[in-house]
Amino acid sequence: MTPIELEKRAFELADKLIDGEKLSKDDFALLIRAERELPEENAAALREKLSKRALELKQLHYGNAVYVRGLIEVTNYCKNNCLYCGIRRGNPTVSRYRLTKEQILSCCAEGYALGFRTFVMQGGEDAYFTPERVADIVREIKRNYPDCAVTLSLGEYPKEVYALWREAGADRYLLRHETANAEHYSKLHPAEMMLETRMDCLKNLRSLGFQTGCGMMIGSPYQSYETLAEDLVFIRDFRPQMVGIGPFIPAHDTPFANEKAGTFEQTLFFLSIVRILLPEVLLPATTALGTIHPHGREMGMLSGANVCMPNLSPADVRSKYSLYDNKLYTGSEAAQSLNDLEKRLETIGCNIAFVRGDSKLTE
Ligand code: SAM
Numbered sequence: 001m002t003p004i005e006l007e008k009r010a011f012e013l014a015d016k017l018i019d020g021e022k023l024s025k026d027d028f029a030l031l032i033r034a035e036r037e038l039p040e041e042n043a044a045a046l047r048e049k050l051s052k053r054a055l056e057l058k059q060l061h062y063g064n065a066v067y068v069r070g071l072i073e074v075t076n077y078c079k080n081n082c083l084y085c086g087i088r089r090g091n092p093t094v095s096r097y098r099l100t101k102e103q104i105l106s107c108c109a110e111g112y113a114l115g116f117r118t119f120v121m122q123g124g125e126d127a128y129f130t131p132e133r134v135a136d137i138v139r140e141i142k143r144n145y146p147d148c149a150v151t152l153s154l155g156e157y158p159k160e161v162y163a164l165w166r167e168a169g170a171d172r173y174l175l176r177h178e179t180a181n182a183e184h185y186s187k188l189h190p191a192e193m194m195l196e197t198r199m200d201c202l203k204n205l206r207s208l209g210f211q212t213g214c215g216m217m218i219g220s221p222y223q224s225y226e227t228l229a230e231d232l233v234f235i236r237d238f239r240p241q242m243v244g245i246g247p248f249i250p251a252h253d254t255p256f257a258n259e260k261a262g263t264f265e266q267t268l269f270f271l272s273i274v275r276i277l278l279p280e281v282l283l284p285a286t287t288a289l290g291t292i293h294p295h296g297r298e299m300g301m302l303s304g305a306n307v308c309m310p311n312l313s314p315a316d317v318r319s320k321y322s323l324y325d326n327k328l329y330t331g332s333e334a335a336q337s338l339n340d341l342e343k344r345l346e347t348i349g350c351n352i353a354f355v356r357g358d359s360k361l362t363e
Helices: 003-018 025-037 040-062 101-114 131-144 159-168 182-188 195-207 225-238 264-277 287-292 296-302 315-320 335-346
Strands: 065-068 070-075 118-123 149-153 172-174 211-218 242-247 351-353
Touching: 003 025, 003 040, 003 264, 025 040, 025 225, 025 264, 040 264, 065 335, 070 101, 101 118, 101 131, 101 335, 118 131, 118 172, 131 149, 131 159, 159 195, 172 242, 182 195, 195 211, 211 225, 211 264, 225 264, 242 264, 242 287, 264 287, 264 296, 287 296, 296 335, 335 351
Parallel strands: 065 351, 070 118, 118 149, 149 172, 172 211, 211 242
Antiparallel strands: none
16 A cells, blocks of 8 residues: 555544444554554644544533543552563562551542542552452442542452442442453463453453453554554453553653653644544543653643643652653652643643542443
8 A cells, every 4th residue: 555545544433433334454554553653744643633533522412521530559469470560560560558548548538628529549559458348448438428439440350349449438430451352461470470360450440330441552562553543443342441552751760761762742642543533531631641742731632632630649659660661750740730730731721620530331
């Protein structure tokens, strides 16, 4: 295919996508290829076409509101050894920590006073956080703040465990699928981790009534146009309430330490496509996006994102939850600097909504 044919076909497919037509995996792969391979001017026009539509859809469903979530990184101990992740079990240079129940509750108290109405408990898969211990913390948060939502992001567990957490009051669960292609999954994870297990977890979470989030890194090693196309087909068909998309950023002392980071532009392109595929989705402009570009959060919002997750972890542990190098945790990434975030959002005509911000996506 000549560059001219590629451009023509990509713009036709963008029109189809905007019109709500169903694209095939090959169509998505071509669109993704065009964004990478067309001359920058044409690629930028393609991105702009999709971001314009994504922004319209976001405004239609959410207006100028940005939902904020207080992110509490409860532990950086992890039994897993994901090749990309800075807190993988095999990284000996990580200074490990875990928060106590009291510390987590005091993060919530501080967050509540700041205006947060969703708390996200995220962490590595740490045996200290037994199913009952997590359930107990969730119950306590819900007892203290019945008007708040609790999101968990603690990794893979059997259905019974998810059910216990749901009964304890957890509302949402974030578990990125990382890639919808089994071979690619096996190159990002050690042999004991399987895509099938991840997908079963996601289905279980959904069936238990969690607002469920999947997602992937953009630019992870061994990713291809085809694997990314499979991600989009999966996201469209699974219809998650939330999608976490951020660039892959290498982390020192991991097998992928010397790999290239994902690009800012491609990440924005995917935010727009996902907003168009699922107009009512909750879509964060991630910390990773803020890390690779000084205006990452704002540009993410202009490309279709509508959620921000400032860091509410105790200040002394923030630097230890280093999933990748140079991860931001100060300035507008810090929950304490909501004013700073608000000012940045004002520059693009958005404002923070101090509400739970549930998903509007129905079955
Ligand atoms: N253990 C839980 C899990 O696996 O879902 C939650 C924590 S995990 C560290 C959260 C997310 O961080 C992962 O889903 C992954 O996509 C992202 N992440 C890990 N390493 C990363 C890297 N080097 N660059 C960008 N994102 C990364």
